[in-house]
Amino acid sequence: MKIIAHRGASGYAPENTIKAFRLAVEMGARDFEFDVHRTRDGILVVHHDFDLKRTAGRGVKIADLDYAELKKLNVAAHFKQDKAAQQIPRLDEVIDVIGPAAEWLNFEVKNEGNAYPGIEEALLAFLESRPGLFEKAVVSSFDHPTLKRFRELSPLLKVAYLGHNLNTLLLRTALRKAAAIKAVNFHLPLRLAFKMNVSRIKSAGFKVCVYTVNEKKDALRLATIGVDGIFTNFPDILGKWTLKG
Numbered sequence: 001m002k003i004i005a006h007r008g009a010s011g012y013a014p015e016n017t018i019k020a021f022r023l024a025v026e027m028g029a030r031d032f033e034f035d036v037h038r039t040r041d042g043i044l045v046v047h048h049d050f051d052l053k054r055t056a057g058r059g060v061k062i063a064d065l066d067y068a069e070l071k072k073l074n075v076a077a078h079f080k081q082d083k084a085a086q087q088i089p090r091l092d093e094v095i096d097v098i099g100p101a102a103e104w105l106n107f108e109v110k111n112e113g114n115a116y117p118g119i120e121e122a123l124l125a126f127l128e129s130r131p132g133l134f135e136k137a138v139v140s141s142f143d144h145p146t147l148k149r150f151r152e153l154s155p156l157l158k159v160a161y162l163g164h165n166l167n168t169l170l171l172r173t174a175l176r177k178a179a180a181i182k183a184v185n186f187h188l189p190l191r192l193a194f195k196m197n198v199s200r201i202k203s204a205g206f207k208v209c210v211y212t213v214n215e216k217k218d219a220l221r222l223a224t225i226g227v228d229g230i231f232t233n234f235p236d237i238l239g240k241w242t243l244k245g
Contacts, residue, residue, distance in 0.1 A: 001222070002104060002229030003237065005029040006212055007048060011233035014055070014076035016046045017086040021097045029235040032098050033106040036091060036123060038116040043067040044091035044126060047075065050110060052088075054078055062088075063115055091126060095133065102136055106160065106209075106231075109141040109150075120149045124157070138185055144177060151181045160185035160209070168197060175204045185209055187231075190218060195225045202226060213237070 008020025009027055016034055024032065035048045039062055053059045055075040062070065067090070076086035098105070107127075111119055127134045140160035141147050147159050161178035163170070166189065178186055186206040188197065193210040201208050209229035213219050219230055219237050230237075 001227055002031045002209065003029065003219075003235055004031040004033050004104070004106065004209065004229050004231045005235045006033050006231040006233050008032070008034070009233070009235050011214065013082060014079040014086050015233075016048055016089070017076060018089050018093060018097060019076075019082075019084075019086055021089075021094055024235050025098055025101045027235045029098075030101060031104040031106075031229065032102055033108060033231050034094060035108045035110050036119070037062045037110050038119045038122065039063070039065060039067045039070055041066040041068075042122065044119075044122060045070065045088050046091055046094050047088050048110075050112075050115065095130065099130070099133065104138065104229075105133075105136045107137055107139045108162075109139060109143075109146055111141060111146040112143045114143075114145065120146065120153055124150070124153055127157075140185070140187055144181075147181050147183075155182075158184045160187050161206070162187050166192060168192060171197060171200065175201065175206075178206060179204070185228075187211060193222060193225075193227065198222075198225050198227055 005024035007015035009024040010020050013020035013023050034046045037045050037047055051061045052073055055078050056073040057077050071087045074085040075088050076083055127137050138158045138160050139150055140162050142162045142164050150157055161183045163174045186201045187209050190210055198208050207228040210222055210227050211231035213230040213232045222230055
């Protein structure tokens with residue numbers, strides 16, 4: 001079962017920052033998840049929300065700022081354990097840190113309502129610009145049209161299905177949507193990750209990764225029912241054994 005560093009080691013350092021990714025690597029992580037946006041001047045950056053209100057206390061949108069403006073803001077302002085200033089990193093900076101150690105990389109593209117026109121082409125160009133990166137990459141998004149555009153642009157890109165407000169009753173429809181875009185992964189919220197659903201998804205031909213798993217007891221249970229990976233803020237959630245495989 002993959003132990004996927006969710007926004008880096010975000011339980012110990014401010015999420016989606018270079019500090020969090022460096023720490024995850026130091027802890028032995030080999031699988032990583034992070035969120036991709038695009039600035040007004042076309043720079044791919046890593047941050048979860050569309051705006052900076054939660055992380056930096058500023059209600060400004062990434063899409064409305066050039067990167068030179070964006071990097072002046074402290075996105076660690078919300079993190080009580082360590083408020084030392086941290087910038088939003090560029091995507092290339094994140095890959096510089098985690099790429100050499102990484103075996104699997106989940107690029108979650110935030111693009112609801114096509115907030116960043118052309119982000120699909122930009123990310124694909126980036127993935128193809130570095131040796132071996134495309135092969136390690138899985139692209140996910142809660143925005144289904146975004147995943148459809150990725151699939152149209154690249155028949156070989158690995159994509160993962162994410163669904164808003166998913167529940168057990170909607171699972172059949174979600175599986176059809178995942179199959180339509182030839183997804184390889186199905187990413188499932190912890191509240192729905194029980195044996196019947198996991199078995200159903202795996203029987204449909206998808207690998208199952210579960211988010212967000214921050215309790216050891218949940219991680220152990222998921223390992224026993226055949227989950228392929230867990231997204232966690234604590235890469236050491238099960239100790240060194242899990243970080244090996």
